[in-house]
Amino acid sequence: MRILVFGGTTEGRILVQRLTELGHEVCVSVATKVGAEALGEVPGAKVLVGRRHAQGMAELVRGCDLCIDATHPYAEEASANVREACENEDIPLRRVTRDATDTSDCIVVSSAREAADLLASAEGIILVTTGSKELAEFEGIDPARLVARVLPTHEGLAACEHAGIPRRNVIAMHGPFSRDLNEALMRQYRVRWLVTKDGGRAGGTYEKLAAARSCGVRAVLISRPSEAGMSVNELLRTLKEEDR
Numbered sequence: 344m345r346i347l348v349f350g351g352t353t354e355g356r357i358l359v360q361r362l363t364e365l366g367h368e369v370c371v372s373v374a375t376k377v378g379a380e381a382l383g384e385v386p387g388a389k390v391l392v393g394r395r396h397a398q399g400m401a402e403l404v405r406g407c408d409l410c411i412d413a414t415h416p417y418a419e420e421a422s423a424n425v426r427e428a429c430e431n432e433d434i435p436l437r438r439v440t441r442d443a444t445d446t447s448d449c450i451v452v453s454s455a456r457e458a459a460d461l462l463a464s465a466e467g468i469i470l471v472t473t474g475s476k477e478l479a480e481f482e483g484i485d486p487a488r489l490v491a492r493v494l495p496t497h498e499g500l501a502a503c504e505h506a507g508i509p510r511r512n513v514i515a516m517h518g519p520f521s522r523d524l525n526e527a528l529m530r531q532y533r534v535r536w537l538v539t540k541d542g543g544r545a546g547g548t549y550e551k552l553a554a555a556r557s558c559g560v561r562a563v564l565i566s567r568p569s570e571a572g573m574s575v576n577e578l579l580r581t582l583k584e585e586d587r
C-alpha cells in the first residue's frame with residue numbers, strides 16, 4: 344500500500360517506522376527541517392521537507408492509497424489543507440490524535456490572545472512555551488516579564504526579537520523537556536505563570552504541568568481544537584485488520 348504521512352511529530356515518526364516494517368511504501372511530509380530531524384533516519388521511507396498549502400498537498404496525495412494526518416494537535420490550517428486535498432482527490436484519510444491532558448488545575452483559555460489578556464494585569468514573570476508564532480499576541484505585556492522558550496531556529500529567534508523580549512529571557516532549545524529541566528528553568532527565571540498548549544505526553548505537557556505544580560507556578564493552558572481521530576495503536580490495528 345502506498346501511504347502518505349503528514350507530520351514531523353512523535354506519532355508521525357512511530358507510524359513511519361511501523362508502516363515501513365509492515366512492508367508499506369511510505370512517504371512522509373514534514374513542514375520544517377526541525378520536523379525532519381525529529382523524524383530521524385527511517386530506512387525505506389521517503390522524506391519531503393517544506394510547508395504546503397492545499398494545491399501542493401493535492402499533488403502529493405494524488406496516486407496514494409491512503410493519507411494519514413499526524414500533524415500537531417494545534418496545526419489546524421495544515422489539517423484543513425490535508426482534508427481538502429484528500430476530499431478533492433478522493434483519497435482515504437485517517438487522523439491521528441493524542442490523549443488529552445488532565446487540566447483540572449489549569450486556567451483553560453481558548454487562544455494565546457485570551458491568555459495574554461488574562462495575564463496583562465497579573466504580576467510576575469510569564470514563561471511562554473506555545474511557540475514563536477504566538478509571541479505577537481503578548482505584545483501588550485511588558486517584554487521584560489516574558490520568558491520565551493522557542494525552537495533554536497532563525498524564525499524563533501527573530502520572533503523573540505520582534506516581540507522585544509530581552510535576550511537573557513530567550514530559551515532556544517528543542518524539547519520535549521524533562522520535569523527536572525522544566526523545574527530548573529522555572530526557578531532560574533523566577534517564573535510565576537506558565538502558558539502552554541496541550542501537546543499531551545508526546546509534547547511534554549505532563550512534565551511541564553508537574554514542574555509548575557512543584558514550583559508553585561500557575562498554568563494557563565490553551566485548549567485544543569476539537570477533532571475526531573484515533574491513536575497510533577488504533578490506526579495500526581485497523582490497518583492490520585483491513586489487510587486480512
